[in-house]
Amino acid sequence: RSLRFLAGLIAFHFHSFFIQLCYLMILSLVGYLGLKVSKPRNPVRLNDLDLFYTSVSASTASSMVAVEMEVFSNSQLILFTLLMFLGGEVFTSMLDLLFAGYNLQNKVSINPFPPTNHANQIELGLVLSIPHSDSENHNPCDSNIINVASCDRLKYNCLSYLTYAVLGYLVMVQFVGFSFVSLYMTLVPSARQVLKNKGIKIVTFSLFTVVSTFASCGFVPTNENMIVFKKNSGLLLLILPHVFLGNALYPPCLRLLIMVLKKVTKKEEFSYLLKNSVDVGYEHLLSDLRCCFLVATVLGFNLIQFVMLCSLEWKTKIMEGLNVYEKVVASLFQVTNARHAGESVFDLSSISSAILVLFVVMMYLPPYTTFLPVREHEKDVNKRNEKSVVDCLVLSQLSYLVIFIILICITESKSLKEDPLNFNVLYITLEVISAYGNVGFSTGYSCARQLKTDATCKDSWVGFSGRWSSKGKFILILVMFFGRLKKFNMKGGKAWKLSWPV
Amino acid sequence: RSLRFLAGLIAFHFHSFFIQLCYLMILSLVGYLGLKVSKPRNPVRLNDLDLFYTSVSASTASSMVAVEMEVFSNSQLILFTLLMFLGGEVFTSMLDLLFAGYNLQNKVSINPFPPTNHANQIELGLVLSIPHSDSENHNPCDSNIINVASCDRLKYNCLSYLTYAVLGYLVMVQFVGFSFVSLYMTLVPSARQVLKNKGIKIVTFSLFTVVSTFASCGFVPTNENMIVFKKNSGLLLLILPHVFLGNALYPPCLRLLIMVLKKVTKKEEFSYLLKNSVDVGYEHLLSDLRCCFLVATVLGFNLIQFVMLCSLEWKTKIMEGLNVYEKVVASLFQVTNARHAGESVFDLSSISSAILVLFVVMMYLPPYTTFLPVREHEKDVNKRNEKSVVDCLVLSQLSYLVIFIILICITESKSLKEDPLNFNVLYITLEVISAYGNVGFSTGYSCARQLKTDATCKDSWVGFSGRWSSKGKFILILVMFFGRLKKFNMKGGKAWKLSWPV
């Protein structure tokens, strides 16, 4: 039985992995075809690989730029908005919920007294397991056979309510954000003027930017990303919350929402969701304890980055022309984005190496990285110590990243030799980790940094990887997919014993 | 009882940590004073920090070079040899054994029937715990009180025999190595001529090099390290085994030696050592299984490096002038040294970045890193899941390394801006990881790589860190100590949950 359970778990794992991979691939392909057939703003010739790269970048919420953003026409920007909306983690997790709810409904209607087979439940796509020993709560879902039907009913209702809550959250947050940003763009002349000069519609810009930020993608319709708005502190402050709301602080906010809903509606389902948050199986519903420590960790990381950025860069070129308030807001915006949204107000290639190394670490750390000094109730699944064949063959995340970096060093070896100021291992590492973390930071490429000046070189607003060879770009596409699906390989490298001497 | 055991364990841990730290500090200080009072070969003015740095580098077996090696006189080289001999891991582990044996002897003579208190045993410095349930082997050390005395006698004998085995191994290997190397240097004119030109005595050179290699230090009395001997394939092949024998392959060799001794002497103690290798508590005595996988891992790593080095560098500048045989031997020597001894036959700054990144990984991995797809018998100690306060505050090794790298980037920020081809983050990372892994690889510093040519710049044969600011050097001294004592912090970062989304 234990083995069947394990097999079921692995099957579910692969199943879910392939569904998500296919979803992202189809999204990327559709996006690519859409970009291909639609007309860009000016009749420019766009490389196929670059288009696909950009489409993957939008679908995986990575925002690595290989084509200048202002090349795209209004309809193409709307296509991007759609891709980012459909590719965002909050949205895809809602699809998971819908799928699980649909499966559960089928089960309930077809078979009102199903055998309590755990392996079957797992194949449904979402584990909604209930602690059987929890009899204090008058839980209808204990091992009593008579209650199975009412238990399934409760489960189904929980899933439905949770789905509605997530949907409501998704729509409300983005709608409010959209309203505020478009209001700001309409009212503030300096910002409006920028869009007017670039020929971008205010509505498109607002929708695009808010969806992009909430999905942690980080594309902005302007070539310069947010650098062009670095003096518009108001705009930065309006966008800033969405960086958190759709990413690292999504679990605490969702929990808060459910608590409010429970208070307002007094429904049993919401208290059930709050009490059994981990057992519900929705990956973004974390326990109270975890949420608290998550908030603390996020604030801690941002504080460290903020202090370092301000202390090292306060008086340097990148902050020139800003007053104290603008410097603080811009720095805050920049460091917040280092964890996952990836919008930039500063030119990263001018920032000191110490900060770049810090950014690399921050980009590497997954969104829900938590300093958790206390032991949390863990599922039995995690406790098993056996090593399966897959466990043994799979390496750790870092090993893969190093392999990717080495591969890029090989594909770009010529440039590394001839153009060492643009092509150096720190920038390549930053690019790879940025793609892996689906962040989108990039140091860009500057003709001024070339040692042997190439007369044909033209500066453009594309990311550093936009200047790589096709092989390098192809590897980075793999890294983006790998990074977007990293949750399926969080436990790799188990077969390795890194110890000294014992 | 469980708590007392834990407290004892932690106490032992700190105890042992501080003893080793003090030992290394005293060794470094004595070395520094010795270098300070003795006369260098030419009357040159040596910086105090550089001398201390070099002394630490020898004591911690790191071989980071801040002063050209040919500056040192014959007596100073002999002092170095002594430092390296006393600081090597095999020698210090033998000291541990002697200490434990001395404690056990006291215990046996003072108190023939001691209470079987585990916490007490631990404080002795070495755990020699015997599996109590192992009654099949007619083990005198089962829980039977009557056997305690004979059990302690057996333990004591085991320790003594093991100590003799280690001592014999240490002396024999180095003596044989010394004989062969001095024979080679005497017989081969090209090698002899090099030493003659540099005014280094053959005996000093041979002893120094063999001791240095066996201790995984990697200092060589020549300025150019082994680059000057890159055509002397015979010498490289003579030195090569010592890289393994004193480091990654020490456990399998020790086990082999004990097996031979058991065959020859037929003593019960040796079979006891072989059967209970893990329980003996000598950190370098590993189980059969672990030894096999360790050998496989070491060979695997070297093969990967060898293939990559040859495929990327076969026809480049660094291999110029070598024939196929010499290329193969030199490559083999270089990649073997990347894991821990750190002698170089190639100029690392001319090697492609892909290989340097690979070297960084190899230097980071501790010597006994093993691919172990099967579960090994683990001590109960490792299974405990509780997080102590210390566990929570301690970060993982990688986190500390990143912090060190960021600190160096801050102390050297001026050079990073003005001299970006010499000072780049890859070279700094390589230097820090090299110090942490006690390897000693360095890319060096080249005046030709300066962007703004500085007329006062003079090329010299010191490592890259030799050109750092005093603060940077001081941090690197800390890194060397940290790296040498890394075994005490192999389980850090437990309080951090790096997962996404769950």
Ligand SMILES: [K+]
């Ligand atoms: K992003």
Ligand SMILES: [K+]
């Ligand atoms: K070394």
